[in-house]
Amino acid sequence: MAPSDTTPPGTAPPGTAAVSPSDERLPLPRLLPLAAQHVLAMIASPVSTVFLLANGLRLPPGRTAALLSATLVLCGAGALLQSFGVLRIGARLPFMMLPGGAAAALFLQIAREHGAATASGAVLLAAALLLAVLPLYGRIVRFFPPLVMGTTVLVIGINMVGVAAPMALGGSGLALVTVAATTLGFLLLRGVWRQLSVLLGIAVGTAAAALTGTAFRTVPGGTVLALPRLFPYGVPHFDLLAALPLMVFALASLAEATGQTVLNSEAVGRTPDPARDVPRTARADAVASLGAGLLGGTVMVTSAENIGIVQLTGVRSRFVTAAAGVLLVLGGLLAPGTRLLAALPAPVVGGAALVVYAVIAAMGIALLHRADLGDRTSSAVVALTLLAGLLPLLAPRLYAPLPGWAHTLLGSGVPAAALTATVLSAACGRLGAGRRTAAGAA
Template sequence: MTEKTSNVKDLSLGLQHVLAMYAGAVIVPLIVGNAIGLTPTQLTYLIAIDIMMCGVATILQVWKNKFSGIGLPVVLGCTFTAVGPIINIANSYSIQSVYGSILISGLIVVLIAPIFSKLIRFFPPVVTGTVVTIIGITLMPVAFNDLAGGQGAEDFGAPVNLLLGFSTLIIILLILKFAKGFLNAIAILCGIVGGTILASFFGMVDFAPIKEASWLHLPQVFYFGKPEFHILPILTMTLVAVVSLVESTGVYFALGEITKKKIDGHDLKRGYRAEGLAIILGGLVNAFPYTTFSQNVGLIQISGVRKLKIIYIAGIMLVILGLVPKIGAATLAIPGPVIGGAMIAMFGMVISAGIKMLSHINLQRQENMLIVAISVGMGLGVTVVPDIFSSLPASLSVITSSGIVMGSLTAIVMNAIFNFKSIIKPE
């Protein structure tokens, strides 16, 4: 294999990770920007800087050193948990208060990382396996909504959307079944490209965003003005950050399982610190809080490629996409149904990874069965019936509005109750 061929393969694998997470990364600034009334210029900045900071956050997490970085093939993006709180803070206080609270929450994460990492005994396989399974299950509706055309779309569930989504999935499955080597490893990328080509015959590929996007977009410290600091927003965003740490913990253990690496408290401490640093840097340039992206875990499981070099390449690509919006806009031309079809495969593999982790525990014990059953049920229930806790105080919505959070906390609490002795005196 020539060095040039090897570089092309590495770039293709990195691009595959970018495409896997790009839609999820872009949708957060779009939702927030529209909800708080940003101008088109401000929204353009928000999207570009968010993509760039996804790359910076990813590189920080992959780069393992004495202070930070878990050193696993993990991709970071803006957390969906923060969307509601950010909108509420911006509308109730100001957008400057949003970024003041993000900055302080990031600093708090860095400071509590050594303490939070000592809670590893609260995350035995029965908890981490359950959390990873919940992440995959509760994200599956996102994939199907995209496949159908996007929630609220006028053509939701239209035959052409279903055709594109399931055709993309079928292409991926055929490649995984019959292709070997490198082509097998980039099955997701091939599926997305094939689905997009098919969509072009239906006139569903829009190149207008590429023409309208600028060539260069530099980050600016405190673009929206000097940050403001208020107690309630700070507490809210700190809670968002802690919730994200719980979700990330499950992803760390899932990747540890996939890469055959045992995760200990020191690894978690460096991982949490990297997330805290990413949140601080995001706050400085008016981006968002960051957390691990589960779809990329599914991608690693599917491709079998676990090299950190590939994630570094993906991180650098994201930085370039953020600095050069015209390039980044090209990925926006990919229709939602195509992304949805690919997500079914990726989120499905996250579920499989969780089930694999659960296979190592003793399910003959009724306590373990109950932990898995009730936690998965809680996560799925909140996802399917999102308004069930709507009458509770709005301050609790950070926890109660997310199936991942509710299911994960249920698993942690139930394990602490049923396996109290093993937590106090770990083997």
């Protein structure tokens, strides 16, 4: 007898061997729509990043299409690395990957000041630096307790809601239709249909866009096969000073990767082991970033979108994100698939993203419950971390007078929050240990 809809995903039926939820293998008719749901939830980020780079670099349509192809292929390859894990590259968790939004802005800044070839060299240097520092990660992992992780994840969710909100504007309320359809699907449906609530919300929003005559986005290119270009800006040029902003970003992303890896481990029912898994997560980011540097893209980072989907749907199999990776690779190589994915109305994708990011913020609050927030010191750490993480979102010009490296570090909410939480938590821990030692001696 097949297990009922009430059987938790990944739970083995009576009389069979237990299977880890992250290792659950799903039948193809169920696997493909779940994988498509992950793709649709994150597709707006790589597409918008490519358009941002193309507009900033004034690329012609053909090179824009090649960059979009390369970015989608890298996103798919990164998802496969993270899902399967090869030679300690990838955490074997249901992760997706996408180009970093802040990294894209830094890439453009370097390209404008020093040329696109230098910007590509900066991506390669940032990825190499990340690979170089990972062996030391085990010595610093103790500085990321639940207080740091919870606050960082909460800031990730809030910041990403801020990123998705402008995308959700316009479209005669299409974002609200998508949010409402996703919410109703999650509340009213059961079993597999409930697990597909985000995909159903996007489908309803897209149908509403078609009925209201909303213009779908267009992507240049008319060929069937789209192939990435190697060294599209010429041979990369290496300039350490010019690359400094992206190198700082790469180091700061390590704290974000820590929070996401712990969060995803818990979402799939695995006991978090940051010292083992975070280097594997970051190593896959670095390898994908090396590929981006060769193909004209910017630094690649592990995506937070799919963690919210895992939590929302209860489907925790890494084979789902692996299948999503295959879809992205195929979509990147086949031009009609690229244009189809990119044509989704921005308000629809933005509405789905709002739901997913709100779930991530709620997961950060759940992590904070493990910290002793009744303690005044812990409460102060959380308050100051939220201040550091939200100021760049609420007052983006505040850090404009600072030097470039400081603006890079503090002017982006997630790195600023992670740095603040880590430093304050470590300092308060040392002070607390000193007071306890003095009290014991007395």
